[in-house]
Amino acid sequence: MGLLGWVRDLMSGEDAAEVAPPPKPRPPQERRRVDLRKAINAVSDVVQNRPRPLRVFDQIHMKTGDMVLQSETIADWSDGKRLAFIGDGDAISVCIAYLQARGVLDFGPSQITVFDFDERTVEAVMNFADRERITNLDARLYNVLDAIEPDRPYACFYTNPPWGASNNGESVNVFVQRGIEVTGHVGEGVVVIADDDDLPWPKEVLASVQGFAARHRFYVSRMQRKLHEYHLDDAPELKSCNLYLAALPGNASPGPSLPITDPLRLENFYGLSQPPTVRYVRARKRLDYGVAHEDEYELELLESGRERDH
Numbered sequence: 001m002g003l004l005g006w007v008r009d010l011m012s013g014e015d016a017a018e019v020a021p022p023p024k025p026r027p028p029q030e031r032r033r034v035d036l037r038k039a040i041n042a043v044s045d046v047v048q049n050r051p052r053p054l055r056v057f058d059q060i061h062m063k064t065g066d067m068v069l070q071s072e073t074i075a076d077w078s079d080g081k082r083l084a085f086i087g088d089g090d091a092i093s094v095c096i097a098y099l100q101a102r103g104v105l106d107f108g109p110s111q112i113t114v115f116d117f118d119e120r121t122v123e124a125v126m127n128f129a130d131r132e133r134i135t136n137l138d139a140r141l142y143n144v145l146d147a148i149e150p151d152r153p154y155a156c157f158y159t160n161p162p163w164g165a166s167n168n169g170e171s172v173n174v175f176v177q178r179g180i181e182v183t184g185h186v187g188e189g190v191v192v193i194a195d196d197d198d199l200p201w202p203k204e205v206l207a208s209v210q211g212f213a214a215r216h217r218f219y220v221s222r223m224q225r226k227l228h229e230y231h232l233d234d235a236p237e238l239k240s241c242n243l244y245l246a247a248l249p250g251n252a253s254p255g256p257s258l259p260i261t262d263p264l265r266l267e268n269f270y271g272l273s274q275p276p277t278v279r280y281v282r283a284r285k286r287l288d289y290g291v292a293h294e295d296e297y298e299l300e301l302l303e304s305g306r307e308r309d310h
């Protein structure tokens, strides 16, 4: 286990801390040395480059420390495989590729493709890959309601979808469906969704997603509970889990991927009575995300500054 793995285990919930036996000491030469400072600084570069979240489409960013740990976890899980992200406002895709490119992680997926309907996200991924000469990272403008037809199937998928509090997880299921399809129904996936012991709806959603996966002949191979926190003003305590899905042996595609049009599946997609009405979020202009936008502030000048102004 690397340093990041150790930190992740340490932070992965009170329950684990109460019951876990004390860790066995390991000889130092067995530890893979992950440079935590380099890892955090790399993720900080990615966060600087990320477009601001649009809450109306459930874009709510994961906290930075959790992104570091999540990136290592997902890089490890998808090591050597082709990985598709069905939506990725968090930019976990970019973190993983960048941590590999910087040599912070010496494992990770062979190819990463992000499918997202927000052109700002797609451009941010492409610009970052271009600037850092990351050749195994790309992104495509794609709406999850449209059929998904990859040139080649991916071995695994990752999604952090709208969490489906108002539709019993149906919006999660739509993203999971595309994930399953992108693997040709024979791969694996990680679904990041709400996980909270005190609220009823996350439990209902977890049950609904597990049922949906089972109906598509995918089983839950693992679950890492209450791992991630978000910049979520109205529910700062709400955490999410990693739900790992894997195809049952001999699974096969029941047919081609089709558009999703059933109004019952879509009526509360982004929240109560908020069905999807937008095909793509288009980028107005290419923004430099690291610096403040001119419409965010105005300058109140010193007297001397005013004189110079005239």
Ligand SMILES: C[S@@+](CC[C@H](N)C(=O)[O-])C[C@H]1O[C@@H](n2cnc3c(N)ncnc32)[C@H](O)[C@@H]1O
Residues within 6 Å of the ligand: 053, 057, 058, 059, 060, 061, 062, 086, 087, 088, 089, 090, 091, 115, 116, 117, 118, 121, 142, 143, 144, 145, 160, 161, 162, 276
């Ligand atoms: C819904 S957000 C979930 C919160 C997550 N922490 C985030 O901000 O990435 C995940 C991603 O799904 C994308 N997304 C939302 N609706 C979509 C749609 N109809 N088709 C494709 N991607 C979509 C968003 O642009 C975002 O990047």
